[in-house]
Every structure is written in C-alpha cells, then in structure tokens.
Amino acid sequence: METQDVIEIFEPPMCCAGGLCGPDVDENLLRFNEALITLKKQLGSKVATYRYLANQQFEKFQANTAVMKLIHGQGMSALPVTVVNGAVLNQGAYPTLEDLLSAINGKGE
Incomplete structure (x- = not known):
C-alpha cells in the first residue's frame, strides 16, 4: 500500500488562510499557492x-x-516553515514546486 506524503506549512499571522486577501498581494505567496x-x-x-x-x-x-x-531561536522571522514528512524543508521563505517535488521524490534516499 502506498503511503501518503504530508506537507505542512507553518505560516506567519495573516488575515486569511492562504494570505491572498487585502490590497497588497505577496507575489511569493501567490507563486507558492500556484505551486501547491x-x-x-x-x-x-x-x-x-x-x-x-x-x-x-x-x-x-x-x-x-x-x-x-x-x-524560539529566530522569532517570527523563521516563518514560514515548510515541513515535509516530518522533516523541515526550509524556513523564512516559501519553497518552489521543484523544492517540494524534490523533497517528496528524494524521501528514503
């Protein structure tokens, strides 16, 4: 049976889930949403x-x-933190689609 990969994104405070609200849309967040x-x-x-x-x-x-x-070490500037299958992939920025695919495809290697 195939296992399901789990991606968790721990994000800074935002006005809405996904952060694509308000007058100023963050281009990095938009790219990340498209990657997901x-x-x-x-x-x-x-x-x-x-x-x-x-x-x-x-x-x-x-x-x-x-x-x-x-x-605790870096404060809220550590966010966002992306965790893939329980391991921290990156912090302080959103990963690219390629980063996510690489983390998933590289598991167990």
Missing part, C-alpha cells in the same frame, strides 16, 4: 497539504518541536 495547486494536480491523493497560521492554529506550532525551536 500544481502539486495537487500532479500527485492527487498521494500528497496531503496542511497550512497553519500562527494567529489561528498556534496549537499546531506548539505540537511541532522543530518549528518551535526555530521560532
């Missing part, structure tokens, strides 16, 4: 993505010791 849509189209149910906002789901942050360690 493409990833879902390519992999379907083989990947699950979860996005957590610091101002709405802080309990998810507290439950992840690696994320909390980064926040």
